[in-house]
Amino acid sequence: xxxxxxxxxxxxxxxxxxxxxxxxxxxxxxxxxxxxxxxxxxxxxxxxxxxxxxxxxxxxxxxxxxxxxxxxx
Numbered sequence: 001x002x003x004x005x006x007x008x009x010x011x012x013x014x015x016x017x018x019x020x021x022x023x024x025x026x027x028x029x030x031x032x033x034x035x036x037x038x039x040x041x042x043x044x045x046x047x048x049x050x051x052x053x054x055x056x057x058x059x060x061x062x063x064x065x066x067x068x069x070x071x072x073x
Contacts, residue, residue, distance in 0.1 A: 002062060004029070004044040005053060010067045 004027045015023050027044050029037040043049050053059050 001040050001043055001053075002059075002066070004040055005050065005059070006063055006066045008044060008050065009054070009063055013067075 008025055008027045011025050012023065015025075028041050031037065034040060054063065
């Protein structure tokens with residue numbers, strides 16, 4: 001679920017930077033790519049579950065670290 005949360009958070013922030021204030025983003029796992037596809041799809045697209053997950057400091061810190069801009073040389 002962490003990867004899906006990263007994708008959803010990053011896309012939402014990029015849309016906000018472009019001036020899109022309202023959007024609905026659904027993140028879905030590709031068929032056959034994860035054993036718990038249905039569970040992940042349900043969790044990452046449930047607004048209340050996402051908000052609760054992002055209120056957890058350990059999860060939000062991990063998400064922030066994974067989506068931060070990096071310079072590679």
